[in-house]
Amino acid sequence: MDITQYFTDYTLRTITLGTAVLGAICGMLGSFAVLRKESLLGDAISHAALPGIAIAFLITGAKDSNVLLLGALVSGLIGIWWIRGIVSKTHLKTDTALGLILSLFFGFGMLLLTYIQKQPNANQAGLDKYLFGQAATLVESDVILMSVITGISFLVLLLFWKEFKLLLFDQDYAMTLGFNTKFIDGLISFFIVVAIVIGLQTVGVVLMSAMLLAPAAAARQWTNSLSVMVLLAAIFGMFSGVFGTAISSSQPNLSTGPVIVLVAAVFVVFSFIFSPGRGILFKQIRLLRNRRELELQKTLYFMYSIVRKHDDISRPHAIRILNNFQGFTKNTLSKLEQKHWITVKGNTWSLTDSGFETASNLYNTNNPLV
Secondary structure, eight states: OOHHHHHHHHHHHHHHHHHHOOOOHHHHHHHHHTTOTTHHHHHHHHHHHHHHHEEEEHHHHHHHHHHHHHHHHHHHHHHHHHHHHHHHSSOOOHHHHHHHHHHHHHHHHHHHHHHHHTTTTTTTTTTTTTHHHGGGOHHHHHHHHHHHHHHHHHOOOHTTTHHHHHHHHHHHHOOOTTOOOHHHHHHHHHHHHHHHHHTTTOTTHHHHHHHHHHHHHHHTTTOSSSSHHHHHHHHHHHHHHHHHHHHHHHHHHHHHHHHHHHHHHHHHHHHHHHOOTTOHHHHHHHHHHHHHHHHHHHHHHHHHHHTSSSSSSOOOGGGGGGTTTTTTHHHHHHHHHTTTEEEEEEEEEEEEHHHHHHHHHHHTTOTOOO
16 A cells, blocks of 8 residues: 555544554553552453443434443442442452453443343444444544543653652552552543543554554563653554554454454564573573573582592593583583683683682582582
8 A cells, every 4th residue: 555645534634643652552551450450450341431432322312432431431440449349349350340341331332232222223333343342433523522531641641750750660659658549540530431432433443452452562571661661561552553543444354453462462472482581582592591590500510519529620630521411511611711711722622710719609508409
């Protein structure tokens, strides 16, 4: 597809901007859900929004997106209020409360949708788009609304950054300092609900939680800094929206929402494998390096145990006495020589001063090599 179409084609430009903004706000706010270990929160709230959409339609009889999303917002806020209430008033844990609200609200929402579909009024057609999303229905006013909400969310994030960070990592300490933790927690939850609601039209109830969590999960693999994580998550979410829109528009009959989620999943998989700090690949590399280093230390210690019996540490010893030592290889000997811990001449070896000092530091009663 010609890249100029992203600037000249109204529909494509609108969808691309909308999904990019949605990805950015979801990644930004999803970071807090991931770090608070409330990964099911996005799933629960997106499903809790469904009955609000249905009730808003039943009251108004119209498919006005703003009205339906307002109903979804109210329903989502009630859902998260119930979740907090269950956790605080009962002995149930957060994951149990999330599962209960998800099932209850989604079941009620599906019941209402079924009732609506059986009504003789033909105006109800298309409500099912909120289940799986339909990015093609985005218009310029939707993108403007998303951008405004994203800007407000970013501004609030900057204003309450210290409070959010403190609540995230040490809620008890925040309470001792006199912060209103319930207000701060409610503020975070409110904007997470708002981000979920504005994404329902694009991604849908079923996939919205992935849009909220995937960019944040990918960003978490690359950094230990909250600010960097939020920035990376926003970038990953934004590019997921742009690339997902590009892929879906290049092929017929490809739904934009699912493709966006799949692109976000690619970012997650790539991060899980290739991130330097936590990636599977680099973990395996570090594990192999540690094993090799341990083999070197074991061999060096064995040499040290031979050499320390003699006054002259530079006295040469035959290589053949190492052949029965478990783990000894010619490659190990070569690496020890590269580190200047030993010298090799023909079929003999001798420990250097540096090697003797290094080995003597390994020689203690608490060392597992002893």
